[in-house]
Each structure stands twice: as structure tokens, then as C-alpha cells.
Amino acid sequence: MTTRPTWQRLHAQPALLPRYLLRERIIRAIREFFYAQDFHEVETPLLVPVPSMEPYLEVFETEFEDVRGGRQRAFLTNSPEYAMKRLLVAGLPRIFQICKAFRNREDTGRRRNPEFTILEWYRAHADYQAIMADCEALVAHLYHATLPAGGAPPPPGAPLLLRYQGIEVDLTPPWERLRVREALAQYAGLAIDSVWDRPALAAEMARRGYTPGDSPWDELLTQLFANEVEPHLGRRRPTILYEYPLPMAGLARRARDPRYAERFEFYIAGLELGNAFSELADPDEQAARLQADQAARRRLGKKEYPVDADFLAALRTGMPPAGGIAVGVDRLIMLFADVASIHDTLWMPGRELFGPATGEEL
Amino acid sequence: MARISADQFKRGLTVVFNDQPHQMTDVEFVNPGKGSSFYRTTLKNLKTGRVVDFTFKSNESLEDYEVYTHEMQYLYNDGTDYHFMRQDTMDQHAVPREVLGRAADFLVDGDVYQIVMHGDEALGIRPPKRVVLTVTSADPVVKGSTVSGVSKQVVLDNGVAVAVPGFIKEGDKVAVNPENGEYIERV
Numbered sequence: 001m002t003t004r005p006t007w008q009r010l011h012a013q014p015a016l017l018p019r020y021l022l023r024e025r026i027i028r029a030i031r032e033f034f035y036a037q038d039f040h041e042v043e044t045p046l047l048v049p050v051p052s053m054e055p056y057l058e059v060f061e062t063e064f065e066d067v068r069g070g071r072q073r074a075f076l077t078n079s080p081e082y083a084m085k086r087l088l089v090a091g092l093p094r095i096f097q098i099c100k101a102f103r104n105r106e107d108t109g110r111r112r113n114p115e116f117t118i119l120e121w122y123r124a125h126a127d128y129q130a131i132m133a134d135c136e137a138l139v140a141h142l143y144h145a146t147l148p149a150g151g152a153p154p155p156p157g158a159p160l161l162l163r164y165q166g167i168e169v170d171l172t173p174p175w176e177r178l179r180v181r182e183a184l185a186q187y188a189g190l191a192i193d194s195v196w197d198r199p200a201l202a203a204e205m206a207r208r209g210y211t212p213g214d215s216p217w218d219e220l221l222t223q224l225f226a227n228e229v230e231p232h233l234g235r236r237r238p239t240i241l242y243e244y245p246l247p248m249a250g251l252a253r254r255a256r257d258p259r260y261a262e263r264f265e266f267y268i269a270g271l272e273l274g275n276a277f278s279e280l281a282d283p284d285e286q287a288a289r290l291q292a293d294q295a296a297r298r299r300l301g302k303k304e305y306p307v308d309a310d311f312l313a314a315l316r317t318g319m320p321p322a323g324g325i326a327v328g329v330d331r332l333i334m335l336f337a338d339v340a341s342i343h344d345t346l347w348m349p350g351r352e353l354f355g356p357a358t359g360e361e362l
Numbered sequence: 363m364a365r366i367s368a369d370q371f372k373r374g375l376t377v378v379f380n381d382q383p384h385q386m387t388d389v390e391f392v393n394p395g396k397g398s399s400f401y402r403t404t405l406k407n408l409k410t411g412r413v414v415d416f417t418f419k420s421n422e423s424l425e426d427y428e429v430y431t432h433e434m435q436y437l438y439n440d441g442t443d444y445h446f447m448r449q450d451t452m453d454q455h456a457v458p459r460e461v462l463g464r465a466a467d468f469l470v471d472g473d474v475y476q477i478v479m480h481g482d483e484a485l486g487i488r489p490p491k492r493v494v495l496t497v498t499s500a501d502p503v504v505k506g507s508t509v510s511g512v513s514k515q516v517v518l519d520n521g522v523a524v525a526v527p528g529f530i531k532e533g534d535k536v537a538v539n540p541e542n543g544e545y546i547e548r549v
Contacts, residue, residue, distance in 0.1 A: 209380075213419070215421060223417055223419050226392075226417035227415075
């Protein structure tokens with residue numbers, strides 16, 4: 001099935017324009033929000049010699065040619081994280097960036113596009129609690145910034161009610177804060193302390209009708225979580241889900257209880273919008289994790305590339321303790337536009353440019 | 363039975379899930395954290411129409427539910443079932459209304475349709491994108507209604523009532539989407 005390009009639909013139906021222009025309003029409001037809090041906006045490269053080491057994400061590779069014809073590998077970034085952390089080391093304590101991130105071999109599902117807009121911010125000398133408060137305040141600010149033009153503003157103290165895909169959510173801070181352990185008990189009836197070892201969890205999953213196979217512990221728990229817990233999150237109020245079991249938190253610092261890490265995600269009306277950590281600053285631990293991820297890429301047949309030595313050098317120089325987060329800007333736009341698909345927020349969705357996936361039946 | 367591994371999941375697949383035939387209507391690859399990847403799918407039960415979401419691990423698979431699309435000529439409706447004849451084998455099949463949905467109202471005797479089958483069991487119809495019908499009864503034209511915007515009910519020559527813009531009058535030919543019975547345009 002071919003659909004008409006977005007520009008043709010807009011030409012025929014100008015009434016659709018305000019929905020697409022929400023992108024401009026939201027990006028402008030994000031900048032206002034951070035400028036008002038003395039953040040610096042930074043711009044780090046989209047074309048890099050080494051991308052982030054994510055075991056499961058495929059990257060776009062190209063080639064850099066210098067003026068004399070010398071060639072080297074070059075990649076489109078899949079995350080600005082390593083670059084922004086170097087700027088924390090350089091001496092910028094509060095930074096944000098709105099940029100594109102690229103992922104190859106992605107499907108063209110409702111929430112996916114080969115390039116997407118990412119918002120990242122970092123606060124030095126702060127932990128993930130400060131980032132949680134930022135999220136609450138930012139989303140409240142965006143709520144006011146995206147109210148229909150010309151309408152009366154809501155009276156002070158009125159709930160910030162947003163309807164997304166038939167779900168009504170009150171965005172007023174403070175949001176619900178739920179530990180992963182509490183969410184599992186509340187929605188899946190699972191006591192995590194009874195399944196810390198893999199055989200116990202696999203047996204419990206099998207009892208619930210799953211097929212555990214040879215999957216490791218974190219994969220099993222994530223699957224149970226995705227099916228039994230996630231659908232309940234952020235339904236009436238946004239949910240901040242925090243304190244992840246250590247195996248589920250790649251770049252996070254350990255929590256006081258060493259079985260957990262200081263990671264959180266936040267959910268609004270079923271959409272997962274951001275992923276935050278108290279950032280790992282230990283260069284040796286970071287190097288070990290990068291090498292493990294590199295080995296995983298090799299095992300999975302993904303493109304191989306070196307560990308980012310300059311990033312590790314920056315951590316050795318000394319990164320201040322920091323909290324940071326990546327938020328999907330396209331998803332924020334979906335939320336405020338009340339559309340189920342990312343393709344309804346993009347001026348030119350990737351699948352209009354490149355077509356649907358090979359062999360995809362519609 | 364052939365199995366389909368998670369990395370082959372795509373929209374449109376028909377699979378067995380919880381012992382029931384389902385069609386995959388959406389699939390999304392997700393990697394929520396360190397060292398794991400998942401396929402978040404939406405599955406529609408082909409018998410009940412019920413829709414469920416389920417997230418699979420990357421090392422899982424589903425049994426393929428084999429379906430074939432056959433060219434079948436519509437013969438008649440016996441009051442309960444709709445009878446079709448396969449064009450290649452001349453076998454006749456009775457198809458219940460639930461399988462055809464709204465498209466049942468728009469079948470034309472003698473026309474050939476694409477019917478989706480599993481063995482001898484009909485699972486669905488791939489109706490044409492549009493059918494053209496004649497308006498047999500309509501209220502008078504509403505004055506000044508020249509733009510589209512659905513505003514009145516008319517009856518078509520197959521006996522079905524549809525909502526159309528005010529300017530449509532008796533004797534007009536209109537195109538309708540047989541899948542949902544919605545007016546498309548005046549022909």
C-alpha cells in the first residue's frame with residue numbers, strides 16, 4: 001500500500017498543519033525551559049569516527065575522505081551521550097542538546113523512524129532525583145506552551161489534563177514515583193526477592209505461560225515487565241519508574257542497595273518518553289562495559305568498531321558526578337498532538353523517502 | 363509445522379498464538395536496556411477479532427498459520443451463509459457473515475472476490491477498494507451544499523443505506539468503500 005506524501009496531504013488538507021507545527025512549538029518551548037535555568041545549549045557532531053557502543057542497534061556507516069584522498073570510516077551518531085559527557089569534563093555543568101540520532105535496520109513501526117530527534121540534558125553535581133524534577137517541570141511547561149492559541153489559559157491550580165489516545169492524564173507535578181520492585185509486586189503480583197536467581201525466575205515465567213529458553217535473567221524480567229507491568233504505567237498520572245535491578249541499567253551508578261542501579265524511565269499514557277541515569281563516572285567500570293558490549297556486537301553480527309578511547313580518556317580526567325537523560329522529542333510531539341504514530345508528526349517520514357520494509361505486507 | 367523466528371516478524375503474518383490463529387497487525391523492535399532486544403507485537407485473533415499486545419524475546423518463534431488467498435466467485439446467500447465457488451477447483455464453500463464483515467452487504471452475484479482460507483476454512487475477504495452503486499432513494503438536494511461533508515442518508519441499489527454529502531440525489535452513481543460502508547465520491 002502506498003500512501004500519499006505528507007506534503008501532498010498538507011496541500012490538500014491545510015487543517016492538518018497545526019498538528020505538524022506542534023514540533024516547532026515544542027522545540028522552542030524546550031529551549032526556553034532550559035535557557036531559563038542557566039543551561040547551555042551545545043551542538044556535538046552528527047558525523048563521528050566512532051559511534052556509541054550499543055549491542056543491539058545498527059548504525060549508518062559512511063566514509064570520510066580528506067583533501068588528499070585519505071579515507072577513514074565515519075558514522076552517523078546514534079546518541080550524543082559520549083560527546084556531551086566530554087563537555088561535562090570540559091567544565092560545563094549544565095548542558096542540553098536537541099539533535100538527530102540515527103538507527104539503521106529499524107522497522108517502520110508506529111514509533112520508529114531511521115532518524116529521530118533526541119533531547120539530552122546533563123546536570124553535574126546532581127543525581128537522577130534532580131533529573132526527575134526537571135522532567136516534571138519540563139512537561140508542565142510544554143503543556144502550557146502547546147495549549148491552543150487564543151484559548152483562555154487554565155486557572156492557576158487547575159489540573160493539567162491531557163488526553164492521549166483516549167487516556168486522560170493529569171500532568172501536574174509531582175508524578176507517581178514507583179520503584180521497579182514495587183511495580184512488579186503491584187501489577188504482576190511478583191516478589192522480586194523470590195526470583196533473584198535465574199532458575200527461579202525461569203520457573204516462574206514458565207508457570208505464567210512464557211517460554212524462557214536460554215535467555216538471561218535481565219531479558220526474562222524485561223519481558224515479564226513489558227507484558228504485565230508497562231501497560232499499566234502512566235495511565236492517570238505520569239509514572240516515574242526508578243531503581244532498576246543492576247543487570248537492567250547499563251550506564252548507571254549503583255543505588256544504596258547494591259542490587260539496584262540509579263536509573264529511571266518516565267511514562268505518560270502508555271508512552272515511554274525518557275531514560276535517565278545517575279551517570280557512571282568510573283573509567284575502569286565503563287571500559288569493561290564497553291568491551292562487553294563490543295563483544296556482544298561481534299556475537300550478534302553487527303558492524304564492529306573500536307571502543308571510544310577519547311570518551312574513556314575524558315572519564316580518566318575526571319567526570320563530575322552527574323545526572324542525565326535522553327528524551328524522545330518525536331514522542332513528546334505524538335503525546336501533545338494525540339497521534340498514535342510518529343509518522344503523523346514528521347514533515348517527511350523515512351518510509352515516504354525509502355518505502356516500507358522489504359517484503360512487508362500491508 | 364514451520365516456525366517463524368522473532369527476527370522474521372512483520373505486519374500481515376498469520377501465526378498461532380495461545381493455540382489460536384492470529385494476524386500480526388503491528389510489530390516494533392525494541393531494545394529497552396543493556397543486552398536485550400524484544401519484538402513488541404499487536405496480534406488480532408482471526409476467529410474472535412480480539413486484539414492483544416504481546417512482547418516477544420528475540421530468541422522466540424511462533425508457528426506459521428498457513429493461509430492462501432483464492433479467487434472465488436460469489437454465488438448466493440442462503441439467509442445464513444454466503445456461498446462462493448473456487449475458480450481453480452470449482453469447489454463450493456459456505457462462508458459465515460462474521461468472516462465477511464461489512465463487505466457482505468456489497469457482494470455482487472457472479473463477481474469474483476479474493477477469499478483468505480486456511481485449509482477449507484474461510485478467514486476473511488480482501489474486498490475491492492471501492493464499489494460503484496446507484497442511489498435509488500434520497501431526500502431532496504439540500505440547497506447550497508456543494509462541498510463535501512457528510513450530511514444525509516441515502517439507499518443504494520443493493521438496499522444498503524450510506525451517509526453521503528447533501529448534494530447527492532436519486533440516480534447518482536457513488537463510490538463506496540465496501541470494507542466499512544463509507545462514501546468515497548460521486549462518480
